[in-house]
Amino acid sequence: MDPERRTRLNTIEESAGQSALFMLYLAAMLRLHFFGAAGTVTGSRYLVETDSAKVLVDCGLFQGWKGLRERNWKPFAVDPASLSCVILTHAHLDHSGYLPRLRRQGFRGRVFCTHGTRELLEILLPDSAHLQEEQARHANKRGYSKHRPAEPLYTLEEAEASLEQVESVDYYRTFAPAPGFEARYTRAGHILGSGSLELRVGDRSILFSGDLGRPSDPVMKPADPPPQADYIVMESTYGDRLHPREDVLEALEGLVRDVKERRGILMVPAFAVGRAQHLLHLLAQLRTARRIPQVPVYLNSPMGISATDAFLRHPEDHKLSAKECAAMAEGVNFVRTIEESKALDALDGPLIVIAGSGMATGGRILHHFARHLPDPEATVLFVGYQSPGTRGHAMLSGAGEVKLQGRYVPVRARVVQIGGLSAHADYRELLAWLEKGAAPRRVFVTHGEPAAADALRLRIHDKFGWDAVVPADGESFDLD
Numbered sequence: 001m002d003p004e005r006r007t008r009l010n011t012i013e014e015s016a017g018q019s020a021l022f023m024l025y026l027a028a029m030l031r032l033h034f035f036g037a038a039g040t041v042t043g044s045r046y047l048v049e050t051d052s053a054k055v056l057v058d059c060g061l062f063q064g065w066k067g068l069r070e071r072n073w074k075p076f077a078v079d080p081a082s083l084s085c086v087i088l089t090h091a092h093l094d095h096s097g098y099l100p101r102l103r104r105q106g107f108r109g110r111v112f113c114t115h116g117t118r119e120l121l122e123i124l125l126p127d128s129a130h131l132q133e134e135q136a137r138h139a140n141k142r143g144y145s146k147h148r149p150a151e152p153l154y155t156l157e158e159a160e161a162s163l164e165q166v167e168s169v170d171y172y173r174t175f176a177p178a179p180g181f182e183a184r185y186t187r188a189g190h191i192l193g194s195g196s197l198e199l200r201v202g203d204r205s206i207l208f209s210g211d212l213g214r215p216s217d218p219v220m221k222p223a224d225p226p227p228q229a230d231y232i233v234m235e236s237t238y239g240d241r242l243h244p245r246e247d248v249l250e251a252l253e254g255l256v257r258d259v260k261e262r263r264g265i266l267m268v269p270a271f272a273v274g275r276a277q278h279l280l281h282l283l284a285q286l287r288t289a290r291r292i293p294q295v296p297v298y299l300n301s302p303m304g305i306s307a308t309d310a311f312l313r314h315p316e317d318h319k320l321s322a323k324e325c326a327a328m329a330e331g332v333n334f335v336r337t338i339e340e341s342k343a344l345d346a347l348d349g350p351l352i353v354i355a356g357s358g359m360a361t362g363g364r365i366l367h368h369f370a371r372h373l374p375d376p377e378a379t380v381l382f383v384g385y386q387s388p389g390t391r392g393h394a395m396l397s398g399a400g401e402v403k404l405q406g407r408y409v410p411v412r413a414r415v416v417q418i419g420g421l422s423a424h425a426d427y428r429e430l431l432a433w434l435e436k437g438a439a440p441r442r443v444f445v446t447h448g449e450p451a452a453a454d455a456l457r458l459r460i461h462d463k464f465g466w467d468a469v470v471p472a473d474g475e476s477f478d479l480d
């Protein structure tokens with residue numbers, strides 16, 4: 001090559017290199033921080049940071065082990081006043097329940113979510129505050145808190161104030177939550193209003209799976225296929241487990257018949273939002289098909305009742321016909337006041353009581369437990385995921401006694417679980433969801449116990465050959 005031409009080429013290469021460098025400079029910083037749901041399923045908090053904005057995706061409470069719950073009391077990892085906004089994937093408290101506490105620390109920005117999520121937040125956040133206040137009051141009365149006086153994590157007033165920051169948007173509609181950001185929800189099939197969240201910053205994109213439901217869920221519409229994204233933040237609650245291939249209706253039918261025969265009580269700790277409606281629908285199906293005898297059913301949860309109302313108001317979010325919706329509520333006794341709730345303990349079986357909370361960490365199910373767990377004719381049915389450290393997890397692991405409000409109660413009741421009732425996809429279903437989308441540059445596997453997250457990471461790598469990592473708690477990544 002003649003020297004002059006070579007020099008010319010070198011100059012072009014050099015300037016191309018420089019412009020690439022310049023482009024890199026222009027491609028503003030995009031950083032993803034994991035402040036929760038890393039090594040655990042609770043406390044979902046992901047921060048997406050650019051030079052001009054800080055967007056917090058999910059704002060969840062830590063639940064389960066005491067060490068985890070104590071993290072709710074620590075100051076937030078960055079100054080909450082510096083956050084541009086919060087975007088929620090769904091209303092469950094491990095994704096939304098930290099909002100009032102964030103507000104207390106100075107966050108005044110907007111909180112984006114779907115319409116269904118907004119309705120549920122209006123039920124869940126005040127209830128969560130109420131529970132916090134109740135626990136603090138109780139601890140002060142009995143003197144079993146180390147802190148004197150025991151304080152609630154947040155008050156009802158603060159929960160209501162944070163609801164005023166909420167702004168709801170449609171599924172599939174692109175909105176601009178912060179400078180330089182575009183966002184869009186697709187369906188996640190988990191609970192009313194649940195979404196996967198697509199975030200775009202310039203030419204880069206991150207998809208947050210949110211909690212993904214089961215494609216075969218009899219109540220919720222299935223998740224949409226994942227939109228194309230450079231990075232995926234993927235939940236892994238059941239990253240190492242398959243749901244049993246049991247016939248859920250048959251399993252429930254067997255339990256109800258058994259309760260009738262034993263004249264016992266069937267206590268179902270159920271997530272007021274999601275599983276409670278699912279269960280009511282299945283019981284209605286069994287009743288309609290005359291597969292179960294008449295057994296009184298009590299939905300002992302004001303929150304479950306409100307959530308059922310919200311569910312019936314959003315037919316676009318679920319699969320049930322108007323007739324099925326009507327059947328769901330038919331013949332169910334809705335228990336609202338605490339006096340009515342306590343009065344249930346005096347009733348003779350057979351009866352079915354559905355009450356919160358889903359992992360038996362609080363709520364009305366506890367006084368039923370105190371009364372009936374020592375009874376061998378009673379049955380406890382768990383229908384959702386049980387975090388390690390919760391009473392539910394301990395009971396399913398065979399605990400002979402559980403501590404209820406400061407005293408130990410023996411567990412003589414039968415404790416069972418219908419795994420197929422889960423609101424979470426198992427690993428085969430998670431992989432099938434990923435497979436419907438295009439290959440990302442990297443998958444961040446979160447929202448799972450360490451073994452579950454790592455198992456899913458391996459499977460993603462083995463099945464698709466994609467780069468997958470399990471971020472450590474507090475870890476940050478520059479996304480280029």
Ligand SMILES: [Zn+2]
Nearest residue numbers: 090092190211
């Ligand atoms: Zn959830």
